[in-house]
Amino acid sequence: MKSNRPYDHRKAIALAKIRENYKCELRCGSTVDIHGHHILDYSLGGEATPENILVVCEACHNKLHSGEIYVESIDYSKK
Template identity: 40%
Template sequence: MQRVPQSLVLNFDYSPIAVCSIYKAFVLVYLGKAELLEAIPGRKIRTIRKHYPCPSVIRLKHYVQIPYRVVPLNRLNIYKRDGYRCCYCGSTKDLTIDHVIPKSLGGKTTWENVVTACKRCNTRKKNRTPEQAGMQLRQKPYKPNFLYFYFDIRSPRKEWRPYLFLTEEKEQV
């Protein structure tokens, strides 16, 4: 399926706040509400009279107050963060939530301490830490970034990287 290329929208202070279609970004620039920071190389938006650069990164000309947005910590969001896979064996079946440091050992219910685990791994791990159980996490649990979580930035454009502070390695994930 051909997706419309997307533009990264930065607030006046250069913080990334949204992702939108290149057409919406173009309109914002055209109306003078945003400035074009990066164009998509080799691509133009054509109107009858002119060709315009195709926006890849735009910056709003006025600061927009964004309410502090966090990703709610709940079962479905934990599954989503972990790609609907067990963080120990990678299975996609019988998923449940595991506290990395068990509650009985003082582990908290936080993004950094909960992972998706299949029932088998969860049973095997019992009330132990991964080290105690001899199990290894495929990735360290983290607090997801709002922008990534809701705008589904799976393949950020090359021009976005400096604004998202992405390294080359991150792109491979």
């Protein structure tokens, strides 16, 4: 399957992963199967910036998409 995601978004995800040390941001702290989740999807006008990317493990990513976790509840002021 070919990806046509723009280069800028891939770069933003890569930078976000570095920012979080390749750890899930959602408290679980997993370092396995790390994904970049667009807080505001780029198809909805989300920006290709690390600030718009949430770094999550696969399990948490699935919960985000199934609605079990809400991005709005995350505290970005954590140390």
